[in-house]
Amino acid sequence: MSRNFELLQQVENGLEVLSSSPRESSPGSRPAGVDGFPPEYEPLINLVQRVFLVPYKEVPHTVVFSGADRNSGCTWICAHTSKVLSALVPGTVCVVDANLRSPGLHQYFELQNACGVMDALTEASPIQKFVQTPNGNGKISILCSGSRIPNQTANVDLNRLRSRVKELRQEFDYVLVDAPSMDLYTDGIVLGGVSDGLILVLGAHSSRRETARTAVQALNAANVALLGAVLNKRSFPIPNFIYRRL
Numbered sequence: 374m375s376r377n378f379e380l381l382q383q384v385e386n387g388l389e390v391l392s393s394s395p396r397e398s399s400p401g402s403r404p405a406g407v408d409g410f411p412p413e414y415e416p417l418i419n420l421v422q423r424v425f426l427v428p429y430k431e432v433p434h435t436v437v438f439s440g441a442d443r444n445s446g447c448t449w450i451c452a453h454t455s456k457v458l459s460a461l462v463p464g465t466v467c468v469v470d471a472n473l474r475s476p477g478l479h480q481y482f483e484l485q486n487a488c489g490v491m492d493a494l495t496e497a498s499p500i501q502k503f504v505q506t507p508n509g510n511g512k513i514s515i516l517c518s519g520s521r522i523p524n525q526t527a528n529v530d531l532n533r534l535r536s537r538v539k540e541l542r543q544e545f546d547y548v549l550v551d552a553p554s555m556d557l558y559t560d561g562i563v564l565g566g567v568s569d570g571l572i573l574v575l576g577a578h579s580s581r582r583e584t585a586r587t588a589v590q591a592l593n594a595a596n597v598a599l600l601g602a603v604l605n606k607r608s609f610p611i612p613n614f615i616y617r618r619l
Contacts, residue, residue, distance in 0.1 A: 410457065417450075417457045424572070424600055425458060425547070433569030433600060434547050435538070437471075439561030440554035441588040445576040446605040448472065451551040452481035459512040464546025467504065469516045469538065471564060472553045473529055476518035482507045489517035494533045500540040514545065531563045538567050555588045565597030573602045 410418070425432050438454070440447035448470075455468045470478035471490060479486040484505050493503045493516070504514045523529060541548045550568065552561035565571045571592060575585055585602075592599055 410460070414453065414457060417454050418461075420454060420572075420601075420603065421457045421461055426461060433598075435542050435550070435568040436548070436600065437550045437552050437561055437564045437568045437571040437597075438574060439552040439565075439571055439588075440574045440576070441580045441585045442556040442576070443554045444579050445554060445574045447554065447574040448477045448551050449481070450572075450574050450603055450605055451549055452478055455513055455549050458547060458549070462547065465512055465514065466547045466549065467514045467516060467541050467545040469541065469548060469550045470518040471534065471550050471560060473518050473560075474523055474553065474558075476522065478515065478551050479517040482513075482515050484515055484517060486517045487520055489519035490534065490537070491519035491521040491523070493519070493537050494530050500537055501544060516541070529560065531560065534560075535563065535567045538564060542567075555591060556584060559591075562591060562595045562597055565592065565595065568597075570598035570600040572600050575602055575604050577604050 424436070438447050438451040452468065455466050459466045468478060468482075469490065470476050472478070473490060476486060479489075482505075484507060488503050490503070493500060496502075500516075503519070504516050506514050538548065538550065548568075550564055552564050555561050555573075561571060573585070573588055573592075589599065
């Protein structure tokens with residue numbers, strides 16, 4: 374309990390916990406259009422409602438997801454958030470695998486990683502050439518990482534990547550970007566500069582307080598908007614009195 378509580382205390386200082394467990398809900402509170410999702414999607418439904426469906430403020434349309442550290446489950450959160458988002462909004466959604474050195478987004482959509490971001494960085498064709506659409510869901514498009522995976526020490530042309538993300542903003546209503554964890558690379562910060570904000574993913578039993586603090590400080594220094602935090606992989610309830618404090 375202590376590690377999770379410390380993480381929540383740290384998040385309280387500058388971030389809002391967007392998703393960690395289903396909150397108590399009244400009958401009929403489940404939004405229309407998501408009845409087909411299993412109960413474990415309830416936290417992601419809460420996340421989408423609180424980030425993308427807030428009527429009293431300008432909602433973000435391009436959002437970067439990045440873990441405070443590796444093994445936070447950021448790719449899972451990004452992929453499944455896109456599925457919920459596409460069910461709740463009328464517009465189109467594109468999910469980008471910018472975790473180029475350790476891609477995994479294509480697996481969640483059962484796609485071949487034959488072409489994608491790395492190809493778009495070296496070719497001049499329109500960005501739509503590299504985008505795939507999973508069977509059965511015409512509202513979601515996927516820009517995989519591409520088959521040419523750079524090694525762990527290779528530099529990625531981040532300026533070109535920023536340019537391609539800008540193209541996607543023109544083509545799709547919503548763009549969700551899965552970026553590498555912030556303890557490994559600065560890609561998330563760079564991509565955050567061409568987005569409407571970043572959601573930080575924390576592993577409930579792996580992310581440490583100092584790592585979370587360092588990530589927040591780096592994002593603040595780069596003037597990247599922090600939209601909130603996701604406490605992922607939590608395996609037991611957090612008491613309601615903590616929720617009421619957030």
